[in-house]
Amino acid sequence: MFKRFKIPEATIGRLTSYSRFLKEADEKGVTTVSSQQIARATGVTPAQVRKDLAYFGEFGTRGVGYNPRELYNYIMKILGLDRRWSVAIVGAGHLGTALSLYKGFAERGFDITCIFDADPEKIGKKIAGLEVRSLEELSQKVKEYNVELGIVAVPAAAAQEVVDIMVGAGIKGIINFAPVNVSVPEDVVIRRVDLASQLEYLTYHLGETR
Amino acid sequence: MFKRFKIPEATIGRLTSYSRFLKEADEKGVTTVSSQQIARATGVTPAQVRKDLAYFGEFGTRGVGYNPRELYNYIMKILGLDRRWSVAIVGAGHLGTALSLYKGFAERGFDITCIFDADPEKIGKKIAGLEVRSLEELSQKVKEYNVELGIVAVPAAAAQEVVDIMVGAGIKGIINFAPVNVSVPEDVVIRRVDLASQLEYLTYHLGETR
DNA sequence: TAGATTGTTAATCGATTAACAATC
DNA sequence: TAGATTGTTAATCGATTAACAATC
Structure with missing residues (x-):
């Protein structure tokens, strides 16, 4: 551009x-x-x-x-922020819930429009006014809500499968909070946020000043 | 070192x-x-x-x-990971709770040992088996549990004050999830994790390929 | 010894900073 | 015009990569 x-x-x-x-x-x-x-x-x-x-x-x-x-x-x-973006969150555990409720996204133009989870116990529950849906519904809802970005907040073991589903549905940008590297096609942008690594930076720098 | x-x-x-x-x-x-x-x-x-x-x-x-x-x-x-580290979380909202329950920290040697919040409604509740405590107790508990690292998961407006309390209690490394830059003395290591920025990187790179 | 792979130096590449002409 | 500050080029700095002697 x-x-x-x-x-x-x-x-x-x-x-x-x-x-x-x-x-x-x-x-x-x-x-x-x-x-x-x-x-x-x-x-x-x-x-x-x-x-x-x-x-x-x-x-x-x-x-x-x-x-x-x-x-x-x-x-x-x-930055591509002269418009609003529709975002899907996959994983309605504690982290997914926290991210769904985080107000800072909407302030910067990111609307969380759908939430998905594989657990039947969670499907149907409401978070931030949105119903948690099954992964089977992802593709359809992504089209319905014009979702272009996705956030992965599932366990490491499920991450690659979830990402494949998201990519298959046409999502073009993904933030991965699962502690594992996943692969995506060339035209999809992925970014991993490793929570434990953040603390590891601290411990290295603390050791340094000793 | x-x-x-x-x-x-x-x-x-x-x-x-x-x-x-x-x-x-x-x-x-x-x-x-x-x-x-x-x-x-x-x-x-x-x-x-x-x-x-x-x-x-x-x-x-x-x-x-x-x-x-x-x-x-x-x-x-x-990396300073040849031992375990005691970590305090301040903020028992959705994000603080999610981080308290996150298993990945313990796997890399980080033990969440105490949780604090300013809200009387939350004080006394249990998260991940730990009682949420008031900020007044922070200094004492930091000593009691040998806390060296802290995670800030409070609203932007409260972040600087909370960080000051943590630094005053002797915490030497801090991860800040609040969407604001806070200042610390030279000998304290701080790292900010900006959740909205993660999505902004995606939108920039998506714009680029258009 | 021949083959393999490290540790390290030198070359390259890329990002930051300094300096300054352009221009309000 | 004099003073200020941009946009840009050149100089510097730092990180990555290539190459190779050391050595198992």
Whole structure:
């Protein structure tokens, strides 16, 4: 879309944090921000900010700075967040339930529209106003709700099978919370979030300072 | 501890995945693995594997390879996982509850030993066999249970205050699930896990392929 | 010894930072 | 115009990969 050449993965993460600062600035009524202000607020260098933005276009005015609202809108467009996304969660256990109820998703444009589980005990129950459905219904509901993104919150042993079903139904982007790597076709984007690994980073760094 | 010079952050993440492969190999009774086998299993180059290990020492035998059990043990030591860690969770909402019940932590040596919440409605309830306690008790319980790591699963507005209490009690490593950046003293390691950002990476990459 | 694989150095690649011309 | 700040190029820094001597 915007991508003309290879963009560092880290740039995308930084754009997210720039956008949060810009939104706040706009809400405060600020009409101009400099790369230095963005940099200070997000903990990077001003050159980094300008370089990150330069990958996608020219959004500022020399000698002046950036308009926070305009730049925010550009970044949201770059990140694909200038519209809402329909998301399915598979796994209605504790984690799946917690994620279904998490308000932060809707705030960033992600609507949890359906929840699935394999356990007959859970099917039919309501979470966040949504009925938990069987995996057999997934394909149909994905079409019905225009689901494009999925979240996997099932045990490791079930993850690959669940992902296959999701991919088969046409889901194009998946977050995997199961502690196992799963494979997907080339055109599907998958990202694994490993909860235990997060703690492992801490213990390594604590050992380091000893 | 092992660190003699600066080690790439990515190396630490890769060590984690090497360790998982090595454990499996050992359990299968394999007595020798090569850097090439480790590389294939974890999706990196053999040179990368050897380089990552070289930061910490010499663990293989030239012409032969590595002993999976030995190398696993070395890596666990490097990561600070050659012992168990006591972890406190603050926030007994849906996410805090899900994390308290998550079995994957104990498997990697992390024992959730106490759970705290500010809400009087939740205090006294039991989650995963543990009583939810008030924040006033945090400092005392941290000492009692030798807590060194903490997980923050509270709303954004409460996160900084909660982190301050944790740091005051002597907790040295924190995972923050609240959607806000919090500050800590230099000697405390903090890592933020932003759930909505995970989905934002997907939408960017989906836009890219359009 | 011949074959294999490590540990390490040198080459390459990529990302960040510094510097500055363009321009408001 | 003078001062400020962008967009971009060049310099630097750091991480990955390739190559190979050491050695089992």
